[in-house]
Amino acid sequence: MTKARTNASASPAVGRNMVINGAMNVAQRNTSVADLGASSGYLGPIDRFRIGAGTTAGRLTASQTSDGPNGISANCLKFDCTTADTSIAAGEKLLIEQRFEGQNLQRIGKGVAGAKQVTVSFYVKANASFTFACELYDHDNSRQISKLFSVTSNWSRVELTFPADVDDGSSPFGDDNALSLSLFIALHAGSNFTSGTLNSSSWANATSANRHVGIDSFYSSTDNNFFITGVQMEVGPVATEFEQEDITTTLEKCKRYYRRIGNTGDASVFQMLFSGFMGTANRAYGSLMLSPSMRTQPTMGTTGTATHYAIMNENSNTACSAVPALDGQTSEQTVFIIQDTGSDLTVGQGVQVRGNSNVTAHIAFDAEL
């Protein structure tokens, strides 16, 4: 009889996974994005997962796909190569990244006496066999370590244990809301990242040439695709069973970094965005409570088109003359929004700002790392 593996590490039974949305279930921005690869950083389609690219001719479509391994997650992040790039310039790269606040990593005890091992695990498959790299990068102290892993055409679980980093006792993660660590999956890299010797046995001060040595290229053919889900990072030397989490908990965690209001895709209802009052004849003031609180004061995003927004005043709909804008009196708990109208309304009257019969109308708040 095979005995089931237990949570024998130092990780707690619940909450041991430091990765947020590792099951790829939350995708607030969109579920598919085409032609990625030209700009350096894109957040989405999966919440909390950043796609990093650097000066490549290769292009890909990234999507949330319902093709996850049975019993782990129904969803996964899929990359589909749409433009190949076989002439790899020195600075090229393609990375999947999750960023971590230092205050969420204190259980690792990194960089001081008593530091602990970290085990990263995830499920992957591709159209063929590849070798790629998983890297932990300490931004506070510019230290890193990478390990290679294999991918086949069937779902398989990768389990990688990284050694403790005691260093000289002076390189802990900051205990704050700033970026301390990145978990990278490297799928393509130029010689700036591959011309040295892979740093795989112990943490070291970062040398770019040693980061992704020995990996294949996702951009080698338009036949290529890559799937990943069930991403977990935990303290200790053992990859425990992927920690399942209800959607409410995952969504709340994601909202610390990003949330979108409106754009539900239902054309039969107005996209209600926020309520407020007319502060002047042509400017409404509104506010929203942010629950849970965000990591820091957020950026507010819009569709960029004034005609997507309208003000409901009494029983009439008044077109807006600009997109909503964020007032400076904003915190990680509340936002103060201003909305200009196209025609004068009565000062002091209550209003609702909403989508102007347009399902694309939304406001979004971004406090990503």
Added chain:
Amino acid sequence: MDNSMTITNAQYLLSQGTGENGSIKCIANGEHVSVPMNPANRHYAEILRQVEAGTLTIAAAD
């Protein structure tokens, strides 16, 4: 850390409460956004970096 983004059309917005510059509206990677003036915000940090590098100018508020 790679937070580079394309930022254009940056302009200060006056805060209703203080009457002073309170946020910055701009287009970041094609999205129309307004950004609080807090260095912990990744958009503002990138705006500061590009202003320091001389590649971005922020227009005065209307």
